[in-house]
Amino acid sequence: MITIELKNHEHQVITGPIDHEKEVGAYRVTAKEQAVLGIKDYTYQLGDYIDVRFDTKENYVVVQLDETLAPALLYIPEDTWRYQVLTKDTDKKALVETAFSAKRHHIMVRYAYPFEITNYQNLTQNTHDQKAGSGAFPHAYANVETRDDVVFFAKNAIDGKYANQSHGSYPFTSWGINQMPDAALTIDFGSEVELDRIQLLFRGDYPHDSYWEQVTITFSDGTSQRMDTTNRLDFQTFIIEKKRTRTITFSQLLKHQDASSFPALTQIEAFGRRIL
Numbered sequence: 001m002i003t004i005e006l007k008n009h010e011h012q013v014i015t016g017p018i019d020h021e022k023e024v025g026a027y028r029v030t031a032k033e034q035a036v037l038g039i040k041d042y043t044y045q046l047g048d049y050i051d052v053r054f055d056t057k058e059n060y061v062v063v064q065l066d067e068t069l070a071p072a073l074l075y076i077p078e079d080t081w082r083y084q085v086l087t088k089d090t091d092k093k094a095l096v097e098t099a100f101s102a103k104r105h106h107i108m109v110r111y112a113y114p115f116e117i118t119n120y121q122n123l124t125q126n127t128h129d130q131k132a133g134s135g136a137f138p139h140a141y142a143n144v145e146t147r148d149d150v151v152f153f154a155k156n157a158i159d160g161k162y163a164n165q166s167h168g169s170y171p172f173t174s175w176g177i178n179q180m181p182d183a184a185l186t187i188d189f190g191s192e193v194e195l196d197r198i199q200l201l202f203r204g205d206y207p208h209d210s211y212w213e214q215v216t217i218t219f220s221d222g223t224s225q226r227m228d229t230t231n232r233l234d235f236q237t238f239i240i241e242k243k244r245t246r247t248i249t250f251s252q253l254l255k256h257q258d259a260s261s262f263p264a265l266t267q268i269e270a271f272g273r274r275i276l
Contacts (some may be wrong), residue, residue: 001055002027002035002109009047016042021242030105032244041103043084047102052109058191058247060112060274063128063136068099070160072127073112074136075274081127081135093169094150094159108156113275117276122269124248129155152176155184157193157265164233164266167205172262174203177253185265195272196242198225200250204233204263210260216252219245231256237270244275 006014006027013026015265020042030121033190044257050065057079065255085094086100098267126138133139142154156173166172177183211231218224227238246269255263 001030001032002111003030003051003053003062004037004107005051005067005111005136006037006039006107007049007051008045013046014042016160031258034108038106038107039105039107040268042105044087044100046086046087049088050083050085051109051235052076052083054079061077062110062112062116064106064108065128066100067102068096069104070126070127071108073116074126074218075138076136078135083134083136084130089229094153094173095168095170108215114191117274120271120273122267122271123189123197124158124187124258124270125160126155126158127160129158130156137188139177139187139190140185140190141187142175142177142183142185144178144183146176149155149176152178152264157185157268158187160267162201162267164201164203165205167203167262167264169209172203172205174266176262176264179261181253182251183253184249185268186247186249187268187270188247189245189274192244192246192275193240193270193272194244194275195248195270196240196270197269198227198240199235199267199269199271200227200229200233200265201237201267201269202229202231202233203266204231206231207258207260210258210263211256212253212263213256214252217251218249218251219243219246221245226252233253234250235267242272 140154146152
């Protein structure tokens with residue numbers, strides 16, 4: 001079973017009609033396989049969050065909590081998941097301006113089909129990742145993010161957005177390292193996966209930007225793979241021997257010797273299969 005509730009900052013279930021022809025009731029829905037909470041007339045308030053509960057742990061689910069976010073296949077190890085709704089303008093600079101701003105909402109969570117879980121695919125993408133981590137995986141975090149500005153958060157590197165010929169707010173978000181030489185970004189898959197392909201998309205707002213000539217991917221067992229990179233604007237692909245890991249860390253970043261101080265990562269993808 002899946003239950004979706006819309007709650008306020010006091011952890012109370014918000015009430016109202018889902019449609020003008022319906023009675024006032026709790027914004028809550030429960031279903032066996034796919035839960036959808038539709039609401040026609042409610043504006044999100046500061047502190048609102050979407051609370052999702054399952055009757056088991058270790059769930060693979062497909063979610064879409066706002067029309068402006070692409071559906072995502074997530075692993076949620078616990079039986080609850082809290083997604084904080086973004087209401088501040090500063091929080092939404094990394095999203096299209098209509099994100100979480102409409103009065104009409106289509107909030108969907110369903111169990112993933114077995115073939116969706118076991119397919120060979122990009123395992124890093126999470127359009128619903130949040131800076132602090134929400135208990136859903138994959139999750140990206142870093143030891144530095146330029147000016148603590150949402151447009152440079154680590155989560156931007158796994159959001160599935162590929163525009164890289166400028167920098168700053170949506171659609172040109174990236175992971176920015178604030179000129180920190182030991183910057184490192186980690187992606188936690190939540191459980192063990194098997195990878196054999198890494199793809200890197202650098203931000204290429206040249207000459208404002210620089211780029212890295214060499215980077216290293218480190219796995220959860222401590223082993224690593226060094227990669228020589230260039231300033232190309234499309235994905236740089238690296239085929240590796242099959243590797244089982246819980247995390248990958250992008251670090252040991254060797255900047256090209258040019259006048260710019262601003263290399264940045266637009267997207268990182270890791271292809272393989274989940275180990276169930």
